Amino acid sequence: MEKDTIIELKDVKKSYDGNTTVIENINLEIKRGEFVTLLGPSGCGKTTILRMIGGFDTPTSGQITLNGRDISPLPPYERPINTVFQKYALFPHLNVYDNIAFGLKMKKVSKAETEKKVKEALEIVDLAGFEKRDIQTLSGGQQQRIAIARAIVNEPQVLLLDEPLSALDYKMRKEMQLELKNMHKKLGITFIFVTHDQEEALTMSDKVVVMADGAIQQVGTPEDIYNEPANVFVADFIGESNIFNGTMAAFHQARFADALFECVDDFEKGTKIDAVIRPEDVEIVEKGKGQLTGTVTSADFKGTFYVTFVQCGDFEMEVHTTKHLSAGAEVGLFVEPDNIHIIPYDNTINHYVGELGAFDAEKGLFVRFADVEIYVDYKKVYPEAKVSDGKLVDKSGNEIVTEGVNVVVYFNPEDGDMSDNKDEGIVTGQIVSFYYIGDHYSYTIRSKSENDYVIDDDSLWNQDDIVSVIIPKDSIKIQFMK
């Protein structure tokens, strides 16, 4: 039987003071009884979504429904939802019993009933007999359990957990992960869990929602997310991966890293692609027998396997193998066709809607897009036009009105460049993310006005570096808007 939807987010947007957008148009359905994890790096908006479901933040626009009813205007105390807070937020002036009984007292549950329920909740979290203890005398792990007990004692339809394990040490975290999962099975209620730890998300959830930049990148089972990442961000964020730029060479055949690979994904010949290969899916074979041949540069033992880096020409491949290879060894690398995951290249990268300005006989044709205002060669836009008397005219000599004409401006990431020198480029911004793509890094630079520029570069820059983006005039391509 198909489970019914308990919570649905419809076109939910959240921005502060009308300009900083933290959540961009999110649609998400959560089924009854599911264990859903919102996963993403810090600042991706996952906590904001949780807070909107809990009622601590209200969406700027859009709806949040619970059992089909819009709950977005309801205050937290009118929602059948409870939260386990990141730092537990237990009341220091109350003992364990009174903390757990707080919600029941608000609902005016009888004393006998309250006592019974608190006792049960304490048993569920394995802290029976702790009623009289002071909060300050409890360890972090125990406080965590009390926070869970305080939430579940109210029998909420949905339990929200905001990075509840982040303050615990590694061993305790592992234990609590299992316990939370068992608790979820036992209670049968919907859990919405927020974390930045991908391993935690993959271990615990029925469904993972990967988020970045206030938008959902992918929704799926942990297996889907790992094996079939929807884009380069997900591939890079979840687990280790080798990512290469390439093109489809033929039906079921891709070209990347200077070699041809059989693959199972269907894309038209010539499509630009990103190929994702998990390090554990690369087999080390005899030299000449695989698709790639290379030299081992390093091999580090990680307990159950070696993290081995193999340099194949310009490209580097990370391989997880149980074989020990010493640096310098020449090996072949083989990847099974169904272990190559092909993602069509995002065609919106570095595409901007722009506008033409007036033509200037000396400087050229004025173009404005994103944060950029430059003069370009008019031939880029009007290949057949001529200059006559300082004016731009078409073949039959009529003047071309360029001002206000809408265009699409784009450039290839490999044509762009970055510099520390502010004045060198045409716009400055901050590096918000970067991936290693086989033989180079792909950087996303975000300007103050929130425009993204993707630049390929061989050298390693740091996250959050402020850089100047250089786009050579010649590499800028301009098309009329359709």
Added chain:
Amino acid sequence: MKTSNFERKALAIPYALFMVFFVIFPLLVILYYGFTDGEGHVSLENFLNFFRSAKTVGTLIYSLVIAVMVTAICLLIAYPVAYILAKGEYARKHAFLMVFVLPMWINFTLRITAMKEILTVLEGNLAYHPFMNTIICMVYDFLPFMIMPLFNSLTKLDNSMLEASADLGANKWQTIFKVVIPLTIPGIVSGITMVFLPAMTNYVVLDMVYNSTYIMGSLIGSYFNAYDWNNGSLISAILLMFIGLFTIITNHLIAGEEGGRRR
């Protein structure tokens, strides 16, 4: 190691000297004068006389009534103000706080004089309501001293406490009474201590609003003006005991609150 320890201790010497000369020594002098007669013999006579005389006990009660009323009114006004200042969601919080605290920067006789003028306009003649005017002027005078500790205490209160309370089904009022007030008791106590003692002793306010009834401060003043160091010191010592008692009781209460309430 040894030398560095010595140097650290040496840093405390100025403070220790200050304490000895300006706190401990004066206290000893007060106690000495309070419990000796004019010839320097130890005696409880002053102490017993204070409680035997209807006039002095009446002054004590009158001072207590004023102090309790002023403190209570200050608390009732200051708590909501401090709550809105600390927890409200608006820009320029500190500018608003400044508006309430700014009077502290103005000389207090000037403030009271200004308040007198306002009250004269409203009441016609100040002499008709000496008690009420005393309360009004004292509340006006001491309010910032109540707001500051409450504001600090409320600012420190983690918002997640309020959210947890709302999450568990408490509406705004329930959250205030079940979570916010219990957790800001230290601020409430220090606010009360800041206001209560000055309200018992600040007789200048009474003089200024033509309230001729004595309070504890006026008693001390009048004895000292008459060079009766013994009785003046004794009353100071009695006030000191009141404050000591109050501090002990409230500390006990706070310890009880923070140690988790028993069922």
